[in-house]
Amino acid sequence: MNTRMSEPAIVLKDLCKTFGDVEAVKKVSLTIPRGTIFGFLGANGAGKTTTIRMLCGLTKPSGGNATIEGEDVWKHRHVVRAKFGYVAQRFSLYPDLSVLENMRFFGGACRVPRARMEPQISRLLGLTDLEKKRDVPAGSLSGGMRQLLALACALVHDPPLLFLDEPTSGLDPVHRQQIWNLLYDLSHQQKTVFVTTHYMDEAERCMQVGFLDRGELLANASPRDLKASFRAKLLELEIEPVMPALLQLREVPQVLGVSLRSGNLRLYAPDPEGLLAEWQRKWPFPELRFRGQRWVEPDMEDVFTAYSQRYDGILNKEN
Amino acid sequence: MKLPTPGAIGSVAYKEFLHIYRDRRILILLLILPPFFTLIFGHAFEADQLTDVPSLLVNRDDTPRTQRFLDIVTKNKTFVWKKQAPERADEADLLGHHVRGALVIPAGWSESLGNGDPKPLIFYLDGSDTNTASELEGSVQQSLADFQMKERDNIVRTLPMEVYDLGAKLPVQIRKEFVSLMEPWSLDNKVLYNPKTRFIDYVVPGIIGLILQLLTVTLMACTIARERESGTLYQLLVTSLQRGEIVLGKILPYLIVSIFLIAMITVVAAWHFQVQFYGIPMLAIICLLFLLCSLGLGLLISTFSRSQTQAIQFSVFFLLPVFVLSGAFAPLEQLPRSIRYVSEVFPLTHFCRAFRRVNMYHAGLQFYAGDLLVLLAGVIVTFVGAAILLRRIEE
Numbered sequence: 156m157n158t159r160m161s162e163p164a165i166v167l168k169d170l171c172k173t174f175g176d177v178e179a180v181k182k183v184s185l186t187i188p189r190g191t192i193f194g195f196l197g198a199n200g201a202g203k204t205t206t207i208r209m210l211c212g213l214t215k216p217s218g219g220n221a222t223i224e225g226e227d228v229w230k231h232r233h234v235v236r237a238k239f240g241y242v243a244q245r246f247s248l249y250p251d252l253s254v255l256e257n258m259r260f261f262g263g264a265c266r267v268p269r270a271r272m273e274p275q276i277s278r279l280l281g282l283t284d285l286e287k288k289r290d291v292p293a294g295s296l297s298g299g300m301r302q303l304l305a306l307a308c309a310l311v312h313d314p315p316l317l318f319l320d321e322p323t324s325g326l327d328p329v330h331r332q333q334i335w336n337l338l339y340d341l342s343h344q345q346k347t348v349f350v351t352t353h354y355m356d357e358a359e360r361c362m363q364v365g366f367l368d369r370g371e372l373l374a375n376a377s378p379r380d381l382k383a384s385f386r387a388k389l390l391e392l393e394i395e396p397v398m399p400a401l402l403q404l405r406e407v408p409q410v411l412g413v414s415l416r417s418g419n420l421r422l423y424a425p426d427p428e429g430l431l432a433e434w435q436r437k438w439p440f441p442e443l444r445f446r447g448q449r450w451v452e453p454d455m456e457d458v459f460t461a462y463s464q465r466y467d468g469i470l471n472k473e474n
Numbered sequence: 475m476k477l478p479t480p481g482a483i484g485s486v487a488y489k490e491f492l493h494i495y496r497d498r499r500i501l502i503l504l505l506i507l508p509p510f511f512t513l514i515f516g517h518a519f520e521a522d523q524l525t526d527v528p529s530l531l532v533n534r535d536d537t538p539r540t541q542r543f544l545d546i547v548t549k550n551k552t553f554v555w556k557k558q559a560p561e562r563a564d565e566a567d568l569l570g571h572h573v574r575g576a577l578v579i580p581a582g583w584s585e586s587l588g589n590g591d592p593k594p595l596i597f598y599l600d601g602s603d604t605n606t607a608s609e610l611e612g613s614v615q616q617s618l619a620d621f622q623m624k625e626r627d628n629i630v631r632t633l634p635m636e637v638y639d640l641g642a643k644l645p646v647q648i649r650k651e652f653v654s655l656m657e658p659w660s661l662d663n664k665v666l667y668n669p670k671t672r673f674i675d676y677v678v679p680g681i682i683g684l685i686l687q688l689l690t691v692t693l694m695a696c697t698i699a700r701e702r703e704s705g706t707l708y709q710l711l712v713t714s715l716q717r718g719e720i721v722l723g724k725i726l727p728y729l730i731v732s733i734f735l736i737a738m739i740t741v742v743a744a745w746h747f748q749v750q751f752y753g754i755p756m757l758a759i760i761c762l763l764f765l766l767c768s769l770g771l772g773l774l775i776s777t778f779s780r781s782q783t784q785a786i787q788f789s790v791f792f793l794l795p796v797f798v799l800s801g802a803f804a805p806l807e808q809l810p811r812s813i814r815y816v817s818e819v820f821p822l823t824h825f826c827r828a829f830r831r832v833n834m835y836h837a838g839l840q841f842y843a844g845d846l847l848v849l850l851a852g853v854i855v856t857f858v859g860a861a862i863l864l865r866r867i868e869e
Contacts, residue, residue, distance in 0.1 A: 211712050233714065241712045247705035251496040252489065263485025264713035 162225055164189045164316055164347035165210065169219030172205050172370075179205045181370040182219060187349065187363065189315075192342045194361030195351040198463060202370040203351040204244060207320050210349070211241050223316060237265070239316040240309030244324075246301050250294025254285055254304055257293050258311055265312035272311075279307040282337060299330030306337060317341060319350040323357065335360060355455040364455075366462050373462045381458045384471050388450040389457060390427035391419045395444045403440055411466040414456075421451070423461060425468035478719045486715065486723025490697065494727060500693065508685050508735050512742040515681050515803075519673035524609050529553045530568075530576035530598075534560040539584035543621045547577070552613040566598050574600040575610050587625075619658065626656065667834045674747045679829035680802035682739050682761065683822045686768045687796060690732045692789045694772025697724050698864075699785040707867070717864050721857075725769050732765050753832045760832065760842075763849040764825040770856025771821075777863035796820045801827070824848045 165187040172180040180202040187193045197203045208214040210221055212232030221228045223235045248257050258279070262272045280286045283303040288296060293304060302322055309317060317338075323331040335357070338348050342362070350361070358364050359378050366374040366381075374381055394400040401420060404413045409430055412423040424430055431448060438445050453461075461470055494500060531547075533540060548555055556573060558565065565576040578596040586593040597614055599607045641649060668675050701707035710720060743749040751757060775792065779785035797803075799813060800822035806814055817823045824845035831842040 208708075213708055213711060233716065236712055236714045239712075241709070243705060243708060245705050247709045249489065249493070249706060250704075252492055256489070256492060260485055260489045261709075261713060263481060263488075264710065264715045266479075266482060266714055 162189075163187060164191070165193075165221070165223055165349065167206075167210075167219070167221045170206070170209060170216055170221050171218035172202070172209060172214065173217045179370050180209070180367075183367070183370075183372045184219075185365055185372060185375055187347060189347050190342055190345040191363050192338055192348045192350065192361045194358045194364045195349065195367060196353075196358050196364055196459060197351075197367035201367045203367055204320055206367070207241075207318050207349070207351065211239070211318060212236060237312065238314055239318055240312070240314045242302070242305045242309045242317070242319040242322050244320040246305065248293045248301070248305060248308060251292060253290050253292055254280075254296070255289045257304065258308055261308040262311045267312050275311060275313065279310055282340075283307045284333070299326050299333070302326060302330065302334060303337075306334065310341075314346075316347045317349065319348070321351050321353065324353060331357075355459060358455045358459070366459070368463050374458075378455055378458075382453050382455070385453045385457070385461070386425070386469055386471055387427065389453050390422045390424070390431060390448060391416065391451050392422065392448050393419050393446040395446060400440070400443050403443065411468060412460065412464055414460060421457070423457075423464075423466050423469055478716060478722055482715055482719040483723040483726065486720055487726040490724050491727040493697075494693075494731065504689060504731060504735065507689065508681075508738045509742045511685060512678075512681050512739050513746065515677050516674040516743070516747045519677065523552070524606060524613075525551050526554045527552055527575070527606070527610060528573045529555055529610070530558055530565055530571050530573045531555040532558050532560060532562075532565050532576065532578045534581040535579050535583040535585075536560075537584040539587065539625070540579055542624065543579070543618075546621045546624070547614070547617040550613055550617050552610065568598060568600050574606060575614075577614060623658065630656075672747075674743065675749055675834065676830070677803060678739070678743050678749055678833075679826040681743075682736055682829075683764070683800070683802050683825055684797065685735055685739060686732055686765060687793050687822065689735065690728060690765070690768045691772040691775070691793065692786055693731075694725070694728050694769050695775040695779065695785040695789045696782045697728075698773070698776035699779040699782045702779075702867075703781045717861065721773065721860065721864070725773070728769055728772075729765065732768070733761075736761050736765075751833060752836055756832050757829060760825060760828045760846070760849070763846065763853060764821055767821040767825075767849055767852040767856065770853055770860060773860040774856045774863070777860050777867065796822050799823075818848075821849055821852045 163186045165185070167183050167185040169182045169184055170180060171178070171182055183206065195203050195206070205214065209216050210223065210228050212228050212235060215229055224238055226235045226238075228235055249260070252260065255276070258276050259272065262276065267275060277286075280289060283306065285300065285304060285307065288300065293301065296304060306319075306322070309319075319338075323334055326334070331354075338350065341348055350357075352358060362377060364374070364376065364378055364381060365372055374384070376384070392400075392404075394404075397415070397418060397420065401413055401415060404410055404420060404422065407430075409426065410422060410424045414421045414423075422430070434445070460466070494504075531544075533544065547553075553575075556571065558571075564570065565578055568574065568576060576598040578598070580593055580596060583593050583595070595614075595618070597611065599610060601607045644652075665671055698707065701710060740749075740751065744751065771792070772789070775785055775788045779788055795816075799809065799817045800820045801809075801817060802822055806817055806823070809817065828842040828845035828849070831837040831845075835841065
């Protein structure tokens with residue numbers, strides 16, 4: 156038992172998936188320890204859902220392998236399935252069945268013993284605040300409640316692992332917060348949470364973040380380490396008028412990219428000090444007014460931009 | 475792979491049952507269609523003879539003898555005659571006269587009957603429906619035969635004595651032969667297997683087949699397609715449910731519903747139409763085999779349909795030829811021989827044949843063992859096919 160406890164929850168080794176000529180996932184290797192909230196980031200079509208589906212045993216890997224608690228996700232998929240819960244990207248519960256009926260069905264389907272079923276269901280209904288809605292058809296719940304119900308159904312057999320595919324997309328902030336609080340609780344109970352997201356503030360909440368781009372895993376570290384992978388602080392400029400400034404700064408050869416943050420322009424450049432010094436000597440844009448500058452710490456959005464745009468000049472990539 | 479467990483099958487079956495129960499439209503369809511169809515088919519084909527068919531009568535030979543024929547033919551219940559003046563010549567325009575046939579007595583007809591060269595009557599027939607046409611023709615033929623017998627009796631009664639004297643001189647054997655030739659030779663029908671000659675007794679398996687194919691196949695075809703459409707299929711597959719458990723769990727409620735449908739049809743047939751069922755245990759086995767065949771077919775359609783719409787389209791595509799070619803409502807012998815080979819592919823053909831062999835013929839097993847084997851093969855083929863296709867979805 157002790158040796159199993161020290162084993163990582165999920166291990167991916169050179170995992171690949173090709174659909175015809177398209178390489179959806181390219182040799183992804185990854186280790187996720189138990190109790191981690193792992194955030195899987197990437198643009199739409201980056202291969203996040205394909206990876207999750209391979210881990211759930213819904214798609215056969217084209218190469219490499221992955222294990223969950225030491226069991227191969229494809230060869231032993233029937234064993235592995237008892238170990239995780241899965242919340243799909245789109246609502247996939249039975250709309251004509253009530254909250255309670257949905258939970259009982261998934262409980263039965265996951266072979267929860269009869270004696271444990273009812274206490275487990277009332278515990279989960281309490282956690283997700285769905286007690287009052289227990290007899291309401293799932294189809295007439297609000298988006299947030301549906302997602303909470305999907306989460307409750309995925310947890311009905313008390314799995315050590317949870318996969319969530321964009322669980323909060325399209326939800327209001329209150330329900331997003333509620334779902335994240337639940338995920339923290341799970342992590343606290345040494346359960347492993349594997350979650351894909353688009354939201355950078357959510358990535359910030361994860362303990363470990365993997366960044367997938369066009370099927371390639373570009374980064375895999377804690378949010379702090381990812382932010383530390385920037386060579387330097389970022390330069391933020393206050394210039395008026397701001398939109399023409401954005402377009403003109405993008406044309407400067409030494410600048411890799413510019414993003415707009417709360418009315419200021421954030422510069423991605425390998426040598427921002429040099430640029431600033433040069434501009435302070437002579438401002439090259441007569442029609443733009445330079446009003447000030449400050450140095451900022453990179454946040455997850457900068458990480459996402461730098462990795463997805465492959466601004467290798469500003470990143471230390473040896474982690 | 476572990477063996478399917480009753481608990482897991484039960485969860486799926488209960489869920490599937492809730493789907494049927496919650497969908498009120500389907501529920502109403504399930505409760506109303508079977509007795510409705512039984513009543514319609516039972517009553518619609520109750521009368522096995524045509525009556526009151528509007529027809530035209532044109533008499534161009536106004537003689538006492540013709541009048542005697544008219545007396546007979548106007549009493550024929552098959553027709554309602556519209557008389558038309560003999561000088562009009564448009565009797566062939568059946569549509570214009572709103573009739574299905576037109577009987578013309580040509581001028582000089584009764585005279586031709588008397589002088590050894592009988593002219594034919596002319597009968598225009600609406601041939602668009604071949605069954606009606608042949609039945610009308612037979613009915614006129616019958617009236618004509620009755621008329622001929624009456625005329626013969628008249629002639630015999632008025633023969634001069636000399637003829638009898640002449641006849642007495644003939645040898646006995648020839649006289650007997652002659653008398654016998656003057657009588658119409660008759661048929662003494664002894665109807666076997668359906669002594670009351672009612673259509674309902676024949677058509678019960680057809681109705682069961684129609685309902686099961688219409689409801690069971692399409693509903694079953696929708697089940698997996700619906701899960702696919704709504705994305706719940708993946709949710710199902712990531713639970714520890716095995717394929718076998720999903721399939722058995724999905725079939726179970728539809729099996730129970732279908733048994734209920736069959737029971738409803740037989741109850742209506744027995745109570746309302748006094749249809750008697752013979753060999754009920756064997757009939758039950760035949761029904762069960764056919765049911766499993768239908769469910770398997772639905773499942774098979776379900777596994778290659780991407781949406782419910784597609785599932786319904788596929789079902790209709792499969793079922794239409796079945797109804798026409800299966801011999802459910804009309805004897806297979808009406809079809810050309812080459813098409814009959816196609817009919818042998820459909821489970822409904824074998825179901826109807828086996829059902830009738832048991833229920834109407836009270837036949838021994840050797841007369842329908844082949845049909846049972848084909849049904850059994852159908853069950854195995856559809857279920858194995860569905861299992862293979864479902865495995866492909868899973869991967």
